[in-house]
Amino acid sequence: MEELPYAAAQHGETKDGSAQPELKRELGFRDLTLFYIVSLLSLRWIATAAASGPSSIVVWLFALFGFFLPLALCVLEMASRYPDEGGLYVWAQKAFGDFYGFMAGWTYWMSNLPYFPAILYFGAGSAVFTMGSRGKELADSGAYFMCFSLIALAGITLLNMVGVKQGKWLNNLGALGSSLPALLLIALGVVSLVRHGSATHFTWAAMEPHLNVKNAIFWSTIFYAFAGVELASFMGGEIRDAHRNVPRGLLLAGVLVTAGYILGTAAMLIALPSEEINGLGGFMTAMAKLCQNAGVEWMSPAIAAMITVACLGGAGAYLSSTARLPFVAGLDYYLPPVFGRVHSRWKTPYVAVLSYGLAGMLFAFLGQAATNVKGAYDVLVSMSVITYFIPYAFLFAAMIRLQREPARPGVWRVPGGPVVAIVVASIGMLSTVITIGLSVIPADDEPNKPLAVFKIVGMTLILILVGVAVYAQGRRRQAAREMAAVDVR
Numbered sequence: 001m002e003e004l005p006y007a008a009a010q011h012g013e014t015k016d017g018s019a020q021p022e023l024k025r026e027l028g029f030r031d032l033t034l035f036y037i038v039s040l041l042s043l044r045w046i047a048t049a050a051a052s053g054p055s056s057i058v059v060w061l062f063a064l065f066g067f068f069l070p071l072a073l074c075v076l077e078m079a080s081r082y083p084d085e086g087g088l089y090v091w092a093q094k095a096f097g098d099f100y101g102f103m104a105g106w107t108y109w110m111s112n113l114p115y116f117p118a119i120l121y122f123g124a125g126s127a128v129f130t131m132g133s134r135g136k137e138l139a140d141s142g143a144y145f146m147c148f149s150l151i152a153l154a155g156i157t158l159l160n161m162v163g164v165k166q167g168k169w170l171n172n173l174g175a176l177g178s179s180l181p182a183l184l185l186i187a188l189g190v191v192s193l194v195r196h197g198s199a200t201h202f203t204w205a206a207m208e209p210h211l212n213v214k215n216a217i218f219w220s221t222i223f224y225a226f227a228g229v230e231l232a233s234f235m236g237g238e239i240r241d242a243h244r245n246v247p248r249g250l251l252l253a254g255v256l257v258t259a260g261y262i263l264g265t266a267a268m269l270i271a272l273p274s275e276e277i278n279g280l281g282g283f284m285t286a287m288a289k290l291c292q293n294a295g296v297e298w299m300s301p302a303i304a305a306m307i308t309v310a311c312l313g314g315a316g317a318y319l320s321s322t323a324r325l326p327f328v329a330g331l332d333y334y335l336p337p338v339f340g341r342v343h344s345r346w347k348t349p350y351v352a353v354l355s356y357g358l359a360g361m362l363f364a365f366l367g368q369a370a371t372n373v374k375g376a377y378d379v380l381v382s383m384s385v386i387t388y389f390i391p392y393a394f395l396f397a398a399m400i401r402l403q404r405e406p407a408r409p410g411v412w413r414v415p416g417g418p419v420v421a422i423v424v425a426s427i428g429m430l431s432t433v434i435t436i437g438l439s440v441i442p443a444d445d446e447p448n449k450p451l452a453v454f455k456i457v458g459m460t461l462i463l464i465l466v467g468v469a470v471y472a473q474g475r476r477r478q479a480a481r482e483m484a485a486v487d488v489r
Contacts, residue, residue, distance in 0.1 A: 026240075027239045032246060033249040033252050036232065037256060039318060041257045047268065049261070050277045053200070053269070054269060056209075060222060062209070063223045063225065067431040068226035071395075071428055074396060074399040075229045075230045076246070077421065081402070089104060089105035092395070094402065095398035095401040099471060102334050105329060106470065107387050107390040111386075115318060122311055124148035125139070127304060127308045129288065150361050150364055152312055154357070156316045156319055157360075160348070164348065170312060171313050171316055174312060177312075178313070185268065185290065186267045188267070191293070192289075195294075196293055202266075220435045230395065232321065234324040243412075268283070284300070287300060288300045319357060326339045326355065327352040333477050333478045386440065386460045393433065396428045399422075399428075400425045
């Protein structure tokens with residue numbers, strides 16, 4: 001198998017022998033822990049889960065053991081084996097070759113284009129609670145949600161072009177903006193339970209999960225809520241002492257995020273019956289109710305502001321890390337070499353970051369076309385799930401394939417050896433395939449189901465075909481460079 005071009009670059013040279021662009025190692029243990037929290041803990045999923053009733057708590061446990069833990073174990077071993085910048089791009093290429101490595105990176109890169117407006121729509125929905133009566137007028141305004149997404153993405157893009165050191169502070173603030181409201185939600189839920197009782201009856205019958213067409217999109221998004229474990233590995237060349245800090249940061253963040261999701265869902269159901277909660281604005285609706293029950297209504301605008309910051313931080317974390325994929329592809333010449341440029345002063349892959357931010361802005365327009373705000377939100381979520389889980393299929397398959405390869409001394413391995421590792425990766429693969437299938441089904445209240453399915457499936461296929469075409473063009477670009485090098489010699 002041909003050595004990964006960028007793996008050579010990690011040791012000082014790119015494929016054509018030129019000097020490797022210099023990147024700064026700015027991320028330490030604290031930054032990594034907060035990075036994992038902001039990328040894993042998304043408050044919108046608490047509202048989505050609570051809207052499905054008490055059975056969602058059991059579904060959280062299915063997602064924890066069926067997807068999150070297998071993913072975390074696989075990422076830790078793969079990141080320890082191949083700690084290069086590019087993460088999943090490198091792993092899939094090591095296992096299956098250049099084409100599969102590129103397609104894993106391409107689908108992951110493209111998956112976050114609908115993710116950005118989706119999470120920013122949630123942030124915009126929370127921001128209306130800080131605006132008083134004016135906010136109520138904006139709650140159903142598609143123009144407001146679109147403008148919010150565009151302005152936010154522009155600011156996030158510029159911040160991450162300037163540097164990882166500057167961009168990480170938005171991530172860190174976003175982690176606090178998600179964890180503090182989650183803690184407040186749990187605390188206020190306890191207060192509301194003591195003073196007013198629970199709005200939801202937590203019986204065994206009510207908590208029994210049902211997997212059917214109606215709940216399909218819910219199941220898929222709950223599994224999706226635990227995605228993001230692999231993000232920091234894309235920035236392997238910018239992490240200090242990655243071998244030590246990545247496992248510690250992921251372990252601490254994983255415990256906090258899991259507790260936040262499960263306990264937060266329970267607290268929200270204590271505040272409101274599930275039929276009064278929706279995924280787009282349900283979190284703040286429940287928080288406002290809990291604040292009212294506790295006599296602290298004045299806290300609602302502050303909580304809404306923190307949630308908005310959390311959404312901005314989450315979008316920033318995904319943009320900063322995922323932009324490293326086109327950067328690596330540019331170094332490998334699968335994308336035009338301009339994507340592999342590093343700014344001489346900022347030491348960032350500024351072209352890759354800028355192009356990614358602009359592409360996310362384009363999707364803010366596409367997701368809103370011919371549908372209402374909630375319909376746009378559901379379509380964006382479903383598109384994110386499908387394209388996001390395709391790279392996970394590559395990741396788990398690579399984990400299985402690479403068990404036959406010897407690991408160098410000091411590499412972290414899944415406890416139990418290759419047999420257990422293969423079983424763990426197979427569980428993750430099964431969850432991935434099921435989640436992709438479920439995410440195609442539109443929500444019951446989608447007003448234009450055929451259009452929603454067309455957007456989800458059609459745009460996913462287009463993204464994949466475009467990736468194949470880009471890869472083919474990149475191979476021709478590589479061949480031309482090799483022929484030019486031969487002519488020079």
